[in-house]
Amino acid sequence: MTKVLVATEKPFAKVAVEGIRKIVEDAGFELVLLEKYTDPNDLVKAVADVDALIVRSDKVTKEVVDAGKNLKIVVRAGAGYDNLDLAACTAKGVVAMNTPGQNSNAVAELAIGMMIYMARNLFQPGTGSEIAGKKLGIHAYGNVGKLVAKYGKGFGMEVYAFDPFVDKAVMEKDGIKVVDSIEMLYSSCDYVSLHIPANDKTKKSIGYDLLSKMPKGATLVNTARKEVIDEEGLKKVLAERTDLKYATDIMADCHAELVEKFPGRVFATPKKMGAETAEANINAGLAAARQIVAFIKNGDKNFQVNK
The missing domain is CATH 3.40.50.720 (NAD(P)-binding Rossmann-like Domain)
Known part of the structure; x- marks a missing residue:
C-alpha cells in the first residue's frame, strides 16, 4: 500500500x-x-x-x-x-x-497590514500617516504580488510593478503601471512590497544602492526571504536616511542591532507568519x-x- x-x-x-x-x-x-x-x-x-x-x-x-x-x-x-x-x-x-x-492571500493581507502598521508608527502615540494616495511598488508580480496590488488599489494607492518574467500586458490589464527597471520602481514608490524568490541571482540583491533611491519617508516591506536583503547595505542606508523604514516577515540576522540603532523604523514578526x-x-x-x-x-x- x-x-x-x-x-x-x-x-x-x-x-x-x-x-x-x-x-x-x-x-x-x-x-x-x-x-x-x-x-x-x-x-x-x-x-x-x-x-x-x-x-x-x-x-x-x-x-x-x-x-x-x-x-x-x-x-x-x-x-x-x-x-x-x-x-x-x-x-x-x-x-x-x-x-x-x-498561501497567497494570507501573505498579501500581512503585507498590507505591515504597511499600515509602519504608517501608524508601530501603533505608538503620535501622528502617523495614511497609505491612501501613496505609491505602492510591487517587486515581482506573482500570486502574492498580484493580490497585494489589488488590495493596495482598494486602499486608494497608486500601484506600480516590475517583473521581467510577466507579460507587461497582463499587469496593465490589471490597472498596474509597469516600470522598466528595478531602479525606477524603488525611486518612484513610497512603499515597495518585495516578493522575489531567493536564488543565486537575487540573494543580497536588495541593498544600499536600491534603497538609497527610495523617496523620503519610504518603507520596504519584505514578506519574501531574508536572503534577498543585503543586511550590511540595509544598515548603512538606515543610518544615513533617518526617514526610511523596514518591515519584514523574516527576521534579519542582525535584527537586534537594527532595532537598537533604528527604533521605531524597523519591525519584524517573531517568526515567519505570512502563511499563519x-x-x-x-x-x-x-x-x-x-x-x-x-x-x-x-x-x-x-x-x-x-x-
Missing part, C-alpha cells in the same frame, strides 16, 4: 490533518503522521519506508532524501521551497513540488495531498519544481 508521511515540526491545524487523511485514505493510501518532532533524525527515520512526503518549513535534506528508499514525491505545502534539497531529489529521481497560490492563517494552513495541506494522489495515480507533475 502506498504510504504518505506528513512530517511537520509545526503541525497543520487539526481540521487540515483530517482533510489530508480523507484525501489520502479515499485514494486507498495509508497516512502516517510525524508532528512536533525536535530531532531531524526523527524525519530521517520516518521517511525510510514511505512513498510520499508532505512538509511545511521542515528541512528535506540530502540525508532525508537518501533515507527514503521508496520515496517518489515530496510536496512542500506552501509557495517557497528552499527548504527542499532539489539536487538531491533530482539525483534520486524524486519529484519535488510546492503548492503555489494556497487557518485558511492558508488548510488550503496548502489539502493541495499537497491532492497533488500526491494525482501524481501517484496519474503521473501528474504539475507544480514540479525540480524539472
Whole structure:
C-alpha cells in the first residue's frame, strides 16, 4: 500500500490533518503522521519506508532524501521551497513540488497590514500617516504580488510593478503601471512590497544602492526571504536616511542591532507568519495531498519544481 508521511515540526491545524487523511485514505493510501518532532533524525527515520512526503518549513535534506528508499514525491505545502534539497531529489529521481497560490492571500493581507502598521508608527502615540494616495511598488508580480496590488488599489494607492518574467500586458490589464527597471520602481514608490524568490541571482540583491533611491519617508516591506536583503547595505542606508523604514516577515540576522540603532523604523514578526492563517494552513495541506494522489495515480507533475 502506498504510504504518505506528513512530517511537520509545526503541525497543520487539526481540521487540515483530517482533510489530508480523507484525501489520502479515499485514494486507498495509508497516512502516517510525524508532528512536533525536535530531532531531524526523527524525519530521517520516518521517511525510510514511505512513498510520499508532505512538509511545511521542515528541512528535506540530502540525508532525508537518501533515507527514503521508496520515496517518489515530496510536496512542500506552501509557495517557497528552499527548504527542499532539489539536487538531491533530482539525483534520486524524486519529484519535488510546492503548492503555489494556497498561501497567497494570507501573505498579501500581512503585507498590507505591515504597511499600515509602519504608517501608524508601530501603533505608538503620535501622528502617523495614511497609505491612501501613496505609491505602492510591487517587486515581482506573482500570486502574492498580484493580490497585494489589488488590495493596495482598494486602499486608494497608486500601484506600480516590475517583473521581467510577466507579460507587461497582463499587469496593465490589471490597472498596474509597469516600470522598466528595478531602479525606477524603488525611486518612484513610497512603499515597495518585495516578493522575489531567493536564488543565486537575487540573494543580497536588495541593498544600499536600491534603497538609497527610495523617496523620503519610504518603507520596504519584505514578506519574501531574508536572503534577498543585503543586511550590511540595509544598515548603512538606515543610518544615513533617518526617514526610511523596514518591515519584514523574516527576521534579519542582525535584527537586534537594527532595532537598537533604528527604533521605531524597523519591525519584524517573531517568526515567519505570512502563511499563519487557518485558511492558508488548510488550503496548502489539502493541495499537497491532492497533488500526491494525482501524481501517484496519474503521473501528474504539475507544480514540479525540480524539472
